[in-house]
Amino acid sequence: MATKTNSTPRRKPTSRSAAPAARRGKKKSKERIMPTWLRTILAVGIIAVFSAGFYWFFIRPYAYRWKPCYGQKGYGVCMPCDYEVHGIDISHYQGSIDWVQLTSNKTTKFPIHFVFMKATEGGDHADDTFPFNFDQAHRYGFIRGAYHFFSPKTDPHKQADFFIRTVQLIPGDLPPVLDVETIGKSTPHDLKIAVKTWLDRVESHYGVKPILYTSYKFKSRYLNDSVFNTYPYWIAHYYVDSVKYEGPWHFWQHTDVGNVPGIKEEVDLNVFNGSLEQLQALTLQK
Secondary structure (H helix, E strand, O other), X not given: OHHHHHHXXXXXXXXXXXXXXXXXXXXXXXXXXXXXXXXXXXXHHHHHHHHHHHHHHHHHHHHHHHOXXXXXXXXXXXXXXXXXXXXXXEOHHHOXXXXXXXXXXXXXXXXXXXXXXXXXXXXXXXXXXXHHHHHHHHHOOOEEEEEEEOOOOOOHHHHHHHHHHHOOOOOOOOOOEEEOOOOOOOOHHHHHHHHHHHHHHHXXXXXXXXXXXXXXXXXXXXXXXXXXXXXXXXXXXXXXXXXOOOOOOOEEEEEEEEOOOOEOOOEEEEEEOOOHHHHXXXXXXX
């Protein structure tokens, strides 16, 4: 009988040792719970940071759209003051254009006199609406211009030759335009060399200095060099009351949300920094 009694498992001590361990686990779990007031502060902080970031990157750059217009409105936007020569730039994004209706805008309060059109991009991409639109612009008496969208990854000689093969300019047309908006994987130094190569090749062919198009920020960051200041400058600078660029400029693309009769889609609006006679003097001569 003594042997049987000794072989019986002794469970009581085990249960006693497990209870304190469970209590310790519960105590630790309670210690990990974040106080309600701290959770509230963190949530408010996250929302504040997100809201500030959203405003800074997505609202602030376009806040001008919602500013009161103290000047004069035209084409659905607040127009820059003290400019008498207005124009647009178009590409396939504007779709089919009613050139007869577009012509009526020559006699409005903000007369449209010039039209820039995208002709080429990179080394082999042509805008399929360019041939027709370029012909119609001449037919309906607009001062017309053609631009090339520059690709940093494509040989600039190839891009220049492609533009030259595509665009036949005649007296009365504006000088060719180089649109530079991206740097890609190029270094700023390499980008400058490539851009200058395109400009030199095109100038040699047409016998006139090309127009350089780029944004205020892009030019200040990557093309802020005296050699590029010798070219007529077309500045893209949206939703501001006036041009902040301190150097000389010829054209100002002031919005990308214009509503122009004859064009179904929104379109970029531009002004020329001078008179109509001065614009005509900028064109290719006979």
